[in-house]
Amino acid sequence: MADRPKHGLARGLTNYGDADFSLYLRRSFAKSMGYSHAMLDRPVVGIAHSASGYNNCHRHFPELIDAVKRGVLAAGGLPIEFPTISLGEVFLNPTSMMYRNLMSMDVEEMTCAQPMDSVVLLGGCDKTLPAQLMGSISANVPAIHVVAGPMMTSLYKGERLGACTDCRRFWGRYRGGEISQQEIGRVEDGLATTAGTCAVMGTASTMACLAEALGMILPGTASIPAVHADRLRAAEASGMRAVALAKEGLTPDRIVTEKSVENALRVLLAIGGSTNAIIHLTAVAGRRGVEISLDRLNEISDETPVLVDLKPTGPYYMEDLFAAGGLGPVLRELRPLLHLDCLTVSGETLGQRLEAVPEYVDHKVIHKFDDPVYPEGGLVALFGSLAPEGAILKRSAADPSLFEKEGRAVVFGSLDDLAERMDDPDLAVDADDFLVLQNAGPKSNSGMPEAGYLPIPGKLARKGVKDMVRLSDARMSGTAFGTIILHIAPEASVGGPLSKVRNGDRIRLSVKERRLDLLVDAAELAKRTPKADLADPTRGYKRLYADHVLQAPLGCDFDFLRKSGK
Ligand code: FES
Secondary structure (H helix, E strand, O other): OOOOOOOHHHOOOOOOOOHHHHHHHHHHHHHOOOOOHHHHOOOEEEEEEOOOOOOHHHOOHHHHHHHHHHHHHHOOOEEEEEEOOOOOHHHOOOOOHHHHHHHHHHHHHHHHHOOOOEEEEEEOOOOHHHHHHHHHHHHOOOEEEEEOOEOOOEEEOOEEEOOOHHHHHHHHHHHOOOOOHHHHHHHHHHOOOOOOEOOOOOHHHHHHHHHHHHOOOOOOOOOOOOOOHHHHHHHHHHHHHHHHHHHHOOOHHHOOOHHHHHHHHHHHHHOOOOOHHHHHHHHHHHOOOOOOOHHHHHHHHHHOOEOEOEOOOOOEOHHHHHHHOOHHHHHHHOHHHOOOOOEOOOOOEHHHHOOOOOOOOOOOOEOOOOOOOEOOOOEEEEEEOOEEEEEEEEHHHOOHHHOEEEEEEEEEOOHHHHHHHOOOOOOOOOOOOEEEEOOOOOOEOOOOOOOOOOOOOHHHHOOOOOOOEEEEOOOOOOOOOOOEEEEEEOOHHHOOHHHHOOOOOEEEEEOOOOEEEEOOOHHHHHHOOOOOOEOOOOOHHHHHHHHHEOOHHHOOOEOOOOOOOO
């Protein structure tokens, strides 16, 4: 028994000081689950899933897992599912972002500690796919991801509703007094009506597209709706492919490279993707020792047009992207700008994949390169005295009339302060002011929530003001729209310049020059005490997080999880 090849259940034996005994014991206990000896001799495919009663987006996972298992069995493997942490976006306090790294550690450690020759990872809701990508890259066991797929829209009074751009649109109308409490209740019933991830180009959909661009999910599968039969067929095919991956030994380090990360960055810009995705992609790349510089982001942004016309910026939803042809036609439009020699999890290179001409493309949804939705990339990085290490603006989701502007700061020192005073009728604010939120970054007590979409103060909302310049060290939901500057680094809680902004200061924004400056002289700033609210938990994961989380330009990963070097 000692010279048996180390695959399947023989991998990574529990240490009792006698390897043969360990394998005998493991097989014996596995047989208690009813497996035959022949089945236990097959290559083992782990299925890491993130189903949970606290995750509405993953409620179809039992069916999806069955389909993966069917594929594994058909290809001669033994599927063994195991749960990992799940992060249901709206069910976590203070924010799902705080737990992304914890989930990535769970995925990495359980993939490495348990015997499997390859792993299929099922995720989708905002932080789950980034966490799984980070974990699978660090584990570097042959891996294929399967995404949940987007929700379907529903109809309300003849109007399409989909989470979550429409959530915010209707909430804005409710806050502005345009619709009643009864009506917002009916909208609440109809915003999220099927399994799957948010129906627009939010963070989950953006990350699904980036996973396809990276080559970590099967081609053509990013946009398949959660409830479509093709989603089950994709899961079955992924299960089959996982068996082949186990035999080929194709590991993530051969797929996720500097070139494939750059492809993903380009796709992020071309789809008008979520601002969160730049943080997640940076963290994913960091697990391979690949750096993403915000200067490089700006260069790529200048040469990459937005081609996909989905909400929150356009009129369409993810199900429309699927019907229009999916991500494949987008990649074909971008082909001259992509690294085509990148290997994908299918075993083909990206170039080989793109040789097939799509049968049908709806160019209302997926624009041609020479007829873009927006001539430049959706995201841009800003630098300046207020953001020495950078900040992000989703210019494709912002009002261009606010891009070159100087304004007076109206400062909120924390989320609690914001909640307390935003609707105060005595708040000294007008539509030309810049709203500033401090202490909402990764090391703050709030754990970098999606609070950067500061609401328009009640008294201005009621006058019909729809957009203002808003700045913070927080994040923003990928489903939101507005002139919102995010991820300011260094954050206020560690004493960054943001912590020294005071009411009435002048701030200058120039998107053209990529600048964000606090127009206060150095002598005055030196006199000011930072308003810094640094989290200081006493124990557990939160202590680990506080000690090791990095700033947004490093993906908010933990310092000890990043891989240095290429
Ligand atoms: Fe899960 Fe939006 S709540 S993707």
